[in-house]
Amino acid sequence: MAHILSAVEGTQVDVVPVRRALISVSDKTGIVDFCQFLAKQGVELISTGGTAKALRDAGLTVMDVAEYTGAEECLDGRVKTLHPKVHGGLLAVRGNKLHEEQMQKQGMKPIDMTILNLYPFEQTVAKGAEFGQCVENIDIGGPSMLRSTAKNHSFTCIVTSPEQYGAIQEEITAKGGTTLALRKKLAAQAFALSAAYDSAIASWFAGQLDTDAPIVTRVYKPEFPLKYGCNPHQKPAQISSRLGAGLPFTVKNGVPGYINLLDAANAWQLVQELKQATGLAAAASFKHVSPAGAAVAVPLTDVECEAYEVTPDIRDSLTPVALAYLRARNADPMCSFGDFSAVSDQVDEATAKYLKKEVSDGIVAPSYTPEALEILKAKKGGKFIILEATPNYNPGDMEYREVYGMTFSQKRNDVIIGKDHMNQVVTSKKDLDEAAIRDLIVASICIKYTQSNSVGFSKDGMMVGVGAGQQSRVDCVKLAGRKVETWYLRQHPKVLGLPFKSDVKRQDRVNARVRYIEGDFTEEEKVRWEAQFTTVPEPLTEQEKAEFLSNSKGISISSDAFFPFRDSIDHASKLGVSYVAQPGGSVQDDQVTEACNEYGMAMCFTGVRLFHH
Template sequence: MPADVRPIARALLSVSDKTGLVAFAERLAAQGVELISTGGTRKALADAGLKVMDVADLTGFPEMMDGRVKTLHPRVHGGILAVRDDAGHRASMSEHGIAPIDLVVVNLYPFEATVARGASYEDCVENIDVGGPAMIRAAAKNHADVAVVVDPASYDLVLAEFAAQGGTTLATRRKLAQLAFARTATYDAAIASWFASVEGTFAPDTRVFGGTLAEALRYGENPHQDAAFYLGSSARAGVATARQLQGKALSYNNLNDTDAAFEAVAEFDPTRTAAVVIVKHANPCGVAEGVNLEEAYRKALACDPTSAFGGIVALNRTLDAEAARAIVEIFTEVIVAPGATEEAVAIVGAKKNLRLLVTGELPDPRAGGLAFKSLAGGFLVQSRDNAVVDDMELKVVTKRAPTNAELADMAFAFRVAKHVKSNAIVYAKDLVTVGIGAGQMSRVDSARIAAAKAREAAVAAGLAAPLTKGSVVASDAFFPFADGLLVAVEAGATAVIQPGGSMRDNEVIAAADEAGLAMVFTGVRHFRH
């Protein structure tokens, strides 16, 4: 046996998630491993006909205090923590009747799931595991001699190595120790975050996050950057919950853009309308509502067909065959939707590299949660922008009030502006974007770029007039001067929706009145950096 291989003579098993437990324990027992267990785990093994020692028989103490005290004992922790090559440790084990434990298989009380189902404060507290993390950390610390398993996904690795080597290698024990410490860290992070929420503290002195690896990515935004995708403990519907039905692996940029597209399309209630969002580099380049997805897609595409090439298409309803045929007419990187018909899947399948993701549902745009981004040496945390235009009280500030058609287009345009990088300007007409200006240092530049995009789209469609003629315009933040508004007037816009709140609001309102525009203030800003 290689010097770094440690045999497995005794294993302690205590798990909440019993997936694969009996089969795993049977394989260990078949190799002559002595099994020790607790409570429900011991019962499950005994019911399967396995010989298993109760921890109470090992420690000489019964499980007590409603299960809070059972494994916190020197005969458990001494057996785990003892350094096998240390003479003093061996002497202590001999003196106190402590036998070594070579494998610790523990997964924790389901605290995260308990919180997620809205359990009472008392139930959540009772599902904070104490003995489990203590055993996991002890075994992980002593990985030179002890293997620790915290996830049923690791069972096959241990069994394969045990069969081949007669024990576990140091490399495997180190890998398992890393997984173990990561699990206890994310577990404690979830508990700390829950306590902060219970206390109503948005900014606790220490903020911790945890995530589970979904996929190691080939590279990040650029080939020289490493990247990986992690799942949070409370994932929103979207890329975190999606099933990829076909296509090549998603890249860092694909995931980022797909998330942006799906969050944007979730603003449109699928029971009210079919909606499609086309995204390029995390910005919408075409958005439309329609009587069906195909119509919505073709209208969205007409807004900026050049940028849509190689983009991400998000739909708020199940992808059907008609929409699928339209989408595959040009090169598209990703399609994401709540679902897809069999016929649509077959149509998309003809494009072997095109990724098709289904999520099962749309995220709730009104839901809370956290958003964060890294800084040098730290990170910023904020609550999600869950403001929805339907919930806002629109204030008419001009002499002319908007028509019902203009109001509908205003709400549509402001929905889109929420998901466009600041400074954001969105022109819309008949529930379709006709020009989008994004990410400029000057709002007037965004207005000009959006108008120029609309002129280009009109030429591409063979139209004489720019698409912005008779449109409404939305701004994610107030117009600091009247110049941006005047660009919209020149483009042919007839109505404006913006947050308001500038020192020069009166000048902007006067300019709108002079041009005969209708303008409403939302009182809500949608900066997106």
């Protein structure tokens, strides 16, 4: 044994030529071209049944594994590569005298490369195959060859994916063989694949039994490092994908950070669901993993155009996706400052031009026109983050999260709130028109991705107030309600008529209007605020605010969990709420319903709680 160990430790060959390759693949993508390349390098090809036929049909010379081993396949193909001549050829240490003597005695030949795929076990399970068929798709020989080849990576090269063929060809062409660095990398990928494969089998098998939950192995592929985690001192940090699944986005521009990607993941799900539920282009503006705003494409009123600084030429050029983002951004423009955006449809030039004016960190979308991409790439001095969503990405049914050494798992919240959830109207007022249903859907999907407790107010297809993360539900209502008041008062004639100096920037105008509405200046602040105007504005009095707010109506509110008391409804009544959506299920449901009846509101029970943490 000591002799073998010393040989292993003392023999680190860098470039190893490939003279003999063993091939057994179920995914035959690119295998003929790859093997034609190997044959041109003088590589002897050994293969199993279906793969051997495909290679011969392409005119290649191939030796069957049975011919090489001298043992026929048997047991319905269960045994074909489980043979000393196969594994001896893979595991033998080159340059080890004892190994070489034993190989010669037993007629073994060194095998320098194994190209394989594992049986498609997960795909078989996904198709709903019966138990016996799933068991038959548990690969034995493949993982055995994979592990033998990967273990002996000092001399042998394991190839497990068509995606690896190109890099291997380039290296053999340039260097005459595979390098140790590449073989180590491929071996690491192979062992990760083996771990993921065994985990899938173990999880499925245990799931067929009436036993406790199985041991779960999660295998991740590092994708790229992050500058840091949530905070600068949280290093190292990186983003990984589930092995074989890839990421839900590709980076087209910029360098996303930890929180950027969390915002992108939540925002992208939100806009996809809004589009699916309403059929309208949708957008979201995220900050710190909660939406500052979200909206669907509903035409603007003249007053809204004035409040949001939408000139006639901009209004005429708005496409549905641009309109949706404009509304989402104007729900709470102070909170949207430095946001991460998401839109449900292709980003066009009109959307890119509008986004170019806003202070924003990045965007995720399904695609971009060439003109839009060039506009956005120039934003923030070229640092604007542009993510393109992966088409038909499958996030999996289960979610896992590690917190303080504990791993939480749960079924992903894949309920899409739609019209059907608004059917159970429990109040005396029953009429929910299409606009009200749309707004309740918008609010409900928005709070699904808002840190709980949460409530959201919506009007005309856009969120006009989001309350996130409060311990008391009525505090959520009050927090979001204050935002509703600000949104509505931004349309007050005195706010619209503020006489700004021509050099005051857009975001400064936004902030100044909000502070004017709030009115609680310190003396020092008031001096700086007044300096932005050609003439000092008259205050907006509390009476004027109250009179203007009394005209608010038709607003919808949705709650991520039931209202435990009527106090939330009492407060919502001050804001012009006409429609309410909540899961229901409280012992106080009757009291809350009666409160809605007193204020003439229509309330529906969705039956779905939407906590998000």
